[in-house]
Amino acid sequence: MNLKYIDFVKIYSSLEKTTSKLEKASIISKFLEKIQDDEELKICTSLIEGRVFPKYKQIELGVATQLMIKAISKSTGFSTKEIEDLFRELGDLGSVAEHCIKNMKQKVFIKKSLSVKEVYYTMQKIGLSSGEGSQEKKLLSISYLLNNSQPEEAKYIVRTILEELRVGVAEGILIDAISEAFLKSREERNVVEFAWNILTDFSEVVVIAKNEGKNGLLNVKPVLGRPIQVMLGLAAESIEDVVNEYPNIICEFKYDGFRAQIHKDFDKIWIFSRRQEDVTNQFPDIVECCKKNIKANQCIVEGEIWAIDEDNKPLPFQKLSQRIHRKYEIEKMIKEIPVQLNLFDIVFVDGKTLFNLPLKERRNILFEIVREEERKIKIAESIIPKTIDEIKNFYKKAKELKQEGIMIKNLDAPYIFGRHVGGWYKIKETMESLDLVIIGATWGEGARARWLTSYLLACRDENTGKLLSCGMMSTGLTEEEYQMLTDILSKDIIKQSGRDVIVKPRIVIEVGYQEIQKSPNYESGYALRFPRFIRIRDDKSIEECDTLSRVDALFKSQGRKG
Structure with a gap:
């Protein structure tokens, strides 16, 4: 044919x-x-x-x-x-x-x-x-x-x-379509989703579904050197809510770094970001550390890479970003911005998949294969708490050490790919930030005319996949950050009118704000009041930005009425 x-x-x-x-x-x-x-x-x-x-x-x-x-x-x-x-x-x-x-x-x-x-x-x-x-x-x-x-x-x-197809086909739709076409039921979508989370390539999944059916899909294994979809945590309403839901929990530091998925195949090491970007070349120090200190011949482990100062406290995330984006003078960057790897999970070891095992057993395997080394590689700091006060004190310790917060995890939970599901919960600052996509910008004036200095932000409608504007942001950035964003966005301009530009959605940033207001001026129906730049989320794709329903929930949590 x-x-x-x-x-x-x-x-x-x-x-x-x-x-x-x-x-x-x-x-x-x-x-x-x-x-x-x-x-x-x-x-x-x-x-x-x-x-x-x-x-x-x-x-x-x-x-x-x-x-x-x-x-x-x-x-x-x-x-x-x-x-x-x-x-x-x-x-x-x-x-x-x-x-x-x-x-x-x-x-x-x-x-x-x-x-x-x-x-x-x-x-x-x-x-x-x-x-x-x-x-x-x-x-x-x-x-x-x-x-x-x-x-x-x-x-x-x-x-x-131009990578702008505009026909509204998201991953979930393709999963439904393949299950309906070759497994004859959308009820089997979880089988297709399982295979896609491991292979991350629909063109392979569809052929397995056609030729081998359900059994073929259930028997796929990770391919070393190809990133899998990672398990994602939820933001907890409160510590008490998590403790009441799960009797058997562990608390871990949530480090102020970027999530790394590390594959080892004997002497070959790959490092992938949460967005599945290969950043191996930027971290030769982590590569050598893993060769030396991970005793398994083959494995996939997960952890957090963060920049450390002389006192073992985190350097600002912007420093780590310099290493993520640096393509040259790597040895110089290793000396200027040292990093540490803190591991927290393992999903594959020496030919065996571990994702169906409870976290408690996966952690035991992790401890067996990792040799810890100060300022190089450690298992994530953790406690198994007996009281809520212990959890609160552990959170306080994390914040005193300038880390992002803590994770509370269900020790009985398997590893569930690619979803924000119960089992992992983030405990962070009370004031929630938002991860939003830049979809437009405005050139500055006067001394700032060389930079894009105001940014049109958008959240995602989870039902349609469409990005909906929710405010303009122009504060919280240094001159270096204005320059960095301008360098990136100026290559993605698809339309310009006067000083205003529309850009290809590519960059996710974390944004703080004073409050969320109803507004007819933006497509989402909401506007952020006094939005301020916190950081670029290199670890997130535009599909992982915050949703309209989350903006709506945060608005309602402020106690306002429509």
Whole structure:
């Protein structure tokens, strides 16, 4: 079978027409179950998700807005000025490409019919193109696809390459679709979800579901060097609530660092952030420490990496961020910003998966395989409390040592991938902060004209996946932080009007505020009063930002009425 791309894009059109998650899952399910060829099944699943490479490979296509405008111009005869004007009007380069192909000023006499495979592998070629002359190669590849595309094909080719598909397919919808297509019931979604949490690649999961069914999915194992979805904690309403729910608990320090997932395969070590970014090269000191002090041949362990001063107290998170982002002068950074690894869990050891074991047993295994070394590697500081006062004193100790707070965990709980579930609870400061996405910004004036100095923030509607604005923030940043955010955001500008810009959602930041107010001026219906910058959340993806329901709950907890 050689599926034509023009036939494939009909599914995009159908998905765009509905906001119902159930309908989207049903549309995808009916489409996938008809595909016999495994290669096409993998490709179509990836493209429906809007991906050309699996997330864990961390390969971006590297096509900026201006390069795409140039490609559309090259293929259609429209001037870049005309395309930019259309972009301002339509707000979507995919729709611009569709318009321009419909109304081409230069005719292509013979158009080749594009197959799904050809489109996919050409897009992979774009992503793998690097070095001198790579932009021209990308331009030629995009132009080839556009030259041979029909208007509707052009729309989705451009959107996919820019990684802005806009058809509203989140991970949960694909899980439902695969379970319905190949396990014949959405009731089996937990089986598909289990496999995806381990493999983190729907294109692999779907083929296993098709060929091996439920048993194949339940028997997947972690692949060393490929990050799994981690278990997530909930913010506790109070210490008392957690103690009342779970009789068998442990309290651990919540360190002021970044969560690290560490894979060991004999002498090979990988370090992944919570966002599944490979940061191994930035932490050669942690790599050597793990080789020396983790006695298992193969394992996946989790912990927190944090920057320490001479007194073993945490340096500001911004210092740690310098190490996370540094690509050069690594040895110098190791001396200037030393770090320590504090481990708290293990999910895989020497061929055995441990996630079904209770935390108590997983911790025992962790102690067996880790040799602690001062200022290098330790098991997270913990207590097994007998009273609430012990927990409060432990929290007080964590704060005195300048750590973020504590975690309270159920010792009887298994490891549950990728979800905020009961079992792990965060105890932090009473005043809640929010993790929000920057979706727009405004250039400064006067001495600050070189920086983007005000930032439009958004939370996520968990029902639609849409990002909804909830306020502007311009305080709490140093000049270095203004420069850092400007360097990042200026590369992601997709639309500009005067001093205001719209940016591709990519950066999550932690924001403090005085209170939350009702407001018709923002899409969420809420506005933050006196929002202030706390830090960039390098460890969070935009899918992990705070939700509209959490903003609503925090608003109601203030005691206000609508």
